[in-house]
Amino acid sequence: MTRDSKTARPDPDRDELAFLARYDAAEFPHPSLAVDVVLVTAHEGRLRALLVRRDEHPAKGRWALPGGFVRLDESLEEAAARVLREKAGLADVFVEQLFTFGAVDRDPRTRVITVAYYALVDHERLAAANPGSGDSLVAVLDVPWSGVAGGAVRAQRTGGESLALAFDHAIILGVAVERLRGKLDYAPIGFELLPAHFTLRQLQHVHETVLGHAVNKDSFRRRMLASGRVVATGQRERDASHRPAELYRFEPNETDGRTLTPPAARR
Amino acid sequence: MTRDSKTARPDPDRDELAFLARYDAAEFPHPSLAVDVVLVTAHEGRLRALLVRRDEHPAKGRWALPGGFVRLDESLEEAAARVLREKAGLADVFVEQLFTFGAVDRDPRTRVITVAYYALVDHERLAAANPGSGDSLVAVLDVPWSGVAGGAVRAQRTGGESLALAFDHAIILGVAVERLRGKLDYAPIGFELLPAHFTLRQLQHVHETVLGHAVNKDSFRRRMLASGRVVATGQRERDASHRPAELYRFEPNETDGRTLTPPAARR
DNA sequence: TGAATAGTGTCTATAAGACAATATCCC
DNA sequence: GGGATATTGTCTTATAGACACTATTCA
Numbered sequence: 001m002t003r004d005s006k007t008a009r010p011d012p013d014r015d016e017l018a019f020l021a022r023y024d025a026a027e028f029p030h031p032s033l034a035v036d037v038v039l040v041t042a043h044e045g046r047l048r049a050l051l052v053r054r055d056e057h058p059a060k061g062r063w064a065l066p067g068g069f070v071r072l073d074e075s076l077e078e079a080a081a082r083v084l085r086e087k088a089g090l091a092d093v094f095v096e097q098l099f100t101f102g103a104v105d106r107d108p109r110t111r112v113i114t115v116a117y118y119a120l121v122d123h124e125r126l127a128a129a130n131p132g133s134g135d136s137l138v139a140v141l142d143v144p145w146s147g148v149a150g151g152a153v154r155a156q157r158t159g160g161e162s163l164a165l166a167f168d169h170a171i172i173l174g175v176a177v178e179r180l181r182g183k184l185d186y187a188p189i190g191f192e193l194l195p196a197h198f199t200l201r202q203l204q205h206v207h208e209t210v211l212g213h214a215v216n217k218d219s220f221r222r223r224m225l226a227s228g229r230v231v232a233t234g235q236r237e238r239d240a241s242h243r244p245a246e247l248y249r250f251e252p253n254e255t256d257g258r259t260l261t262p263p264a265a266r267r
Numbered sequence: 268m269t270r271d272s273k274t275a276r277p278d279p280d281r282d283e284l285a286f287l288a289r290y291d292a293a294e295f296p297h298p299s300l301a302v303d304v305v306l307v308t309a310h311e312g313r314l315r316a317l318l319v320r321r322d323e324h325p326a327k328g329r330w331a332l333p334g335g336f337v338r339l340d341e342s343l344e345e346a347a348a349r350v351l352r353e354k355a356g357l358a359d360v361f362v363e364q365l366f367t368f369g370a371v372d373r374d375p376r377t378r379v380i381t382v383a384y385y386a387l388v389d390h391e392r393l394a395a396a397n398p399g400s401g402d403s404l405v406a407v408l409d410v411p412w413s414g415v416a417g418g419a420v421r422a423q424r425t426g427g428e429s430l431a432l433a434f435d436h437a438i439i440l441g442v443a444v445e446r447l448r449g450k451l452d453y454a455p456i457g458f459e460l461l462p463a464h465f466t467l468r469q470l471q472h473v474h475e476t477v478l479g480h481a482v483n484k485d486s487f488r489r490r491m492l493a494s495g496r497v498v499a500t501g502q503r504e505r506d507a508s509h510r511p512a513e514l515y516r517f518e519p520n521e522t523d524g525r526t527l528t529p530p531a532a533r534r
Numbered sequence: 535t536g537a538a539t540a541g542t543g544t545c546t547a548t549a550a551g552a553c554a555a556t557a558t559c560c561c
Numbered sequence: 562g563g564g565a566t567a568t569t570g571t572c573t574t575a576t577a578g579a580c581a582c583t584a585t586t587c588a
Binding site for chain 4: 216218219222223226236237240241242243244
């Protein structure tokens with residue numbers, strides 16, 4: 001790294017340290033910064049997400065994404081993981097940054113910018129960690145558009161009753177679904193919605209649930225097996241009332257394990 | 268929207284207004300929130316980006332992405348547009364949110380989270396608006412990885428001299444290049460790096476510059492023409508010392524004009 | 535044995551890569 | 562005409578969709 005010659009000066013380090021000592025972060029007003037997590041799962045052919053009932057103002061009584069304010073000593077990713085731990089009782093799930101929402105009036109309290117994350121977990125794990133208390137539920141997502149058209153997404157109870165969403169969370173849910181649909185075909189994320197061992201039909205069912213339409217069975221099998229990320233375990237399905245299918249597991253590529261999240265931003 | 272029955276209470280609106288009147292945003296410490304813009308262009312086979320020399324601490328003398336703190340009365344997109352206007356003299360360019368960087372120690376002053384945007388502009392426009400003063404330059408990007416492997420990106424002067432980058436801006440540049448490469452094949456963004464009228468060869472050259480490798484000419488032409496987004500103008504190239512090529516222009520699809528940015532987040 | 539789904543093989547349609555042939559401009 | 566690139570057409574190859582057929586389990 002060649003330093004630009006114009007920057008040469010007597011004692012840069014001491015100079016900078018002196019500057020930092022004088023710096024006052026409260027000099028001008030700051031917005032509030034939050035993280036919200038779209039914790040997605042798939043069950044019975046429907047996409048679902050964890051919602052939490054707000055018991056305080058603003059939007060008291062409405063349903064919101066689990067979220068919280070970012071602490072000064074934690075990274076954004078740590079904040080998202082903390083929210084998942086505290087509000088969903090989950091650790092070690094797939095989490096990725098979704099989008100940052102910063103409309104001026106998105107929160108009536110004051111200016112709140114939220115960095116949204118989405119997390120993927122198989123339904124059994126989520127149901128075990130969140131046995132549907134009165135304060136939280138796994139809502140069914142009702143996506144009123146097809147493909148990656150985008151737009152707000154509605155939430156309802158399993159019975160079909162609509163849930164009133166807080167703030168711009170219907171929009172955030174929509175962006176999450178859009179992102180999932182867009183990434184599903186080229187990124188190894190379908191597996192994250194299934195247990196460690198799964199059949200190809202289960203995987204296809206998950207893809208169809210995310211995409212919102214049926215996919216071709218033959219080419220789906222071929223693509224999955226050709227990807228090299230789906231390997232047979234030798235075990236077979238148990239309870240089926242028909243020929244049991246082979247159980248597979250997800251085996252990451254060399255190129256996996258990295259996402260758009262740059263390592264330096266993960267800390 | 269059916270309201271959950273448990274939320275019923277005497278006068279919800281007045282209740283919420285009273286709450287908001289009491290709310291104190293300064294109750295707990297807030298991080299600083301900035302936007303940084305990766306203003307990308309392509310010229311002479313190289314990807315380039317606008318950098319600004321920092322004349323204040325921290326990182327004084329180093330080269331940084333144009334950026335600024337977000338004001339309480341502007342959206343994130345407005346802040347990015349303002350930065351482009353103030354630091355690059357540009358308006359009405361393609362801008363899209365890239366990623367939000369929030370490592371605890373990414374800025375030595377205090378906790379600063381930055382929402383990074385990338386903007387695309389054709390080189391002539393950028394050169395006209397930014398005639399390379401001492402404080403800013405259009406740096407050449409040296410990408411030390413291929414495909415979408417990701418990682419830090421180096422910056423240099425046109426002559427080849429390395430430029431010391433401030434903060435985590437080498438990482439941000441890397442994420443921008445990774446995103447560009449990932450989106451180029453399915454999103455109409457190559458056009459944004461060219462003037463309104465262009466030849467197919469120019470478009471191919473832009474794609475090759477972004478991707479960092481040669482692409483097949485025949486299939487490139489076919490794909491572009493089949494996309495329906497490239498329409499002939501009837502005009503032809505002028506200065507060429509060979510058979511002049513037809514000039515085309517970009518014609519958005521019905522499905523274009525929308526990005527991952529949800530409309531509600533754009534204000 | 536029948537119902538139901540798993541898994542295999544083959545044919546066809548489509549898109550990409552390769553390459554040859556012709557067209558059109560400037561010098 | 563020669564140099565250079567544009568543009569068109571054809572052939573080959575890889576992949577997705579369609580479909581027929583066999584395999585295996587449980588009831």
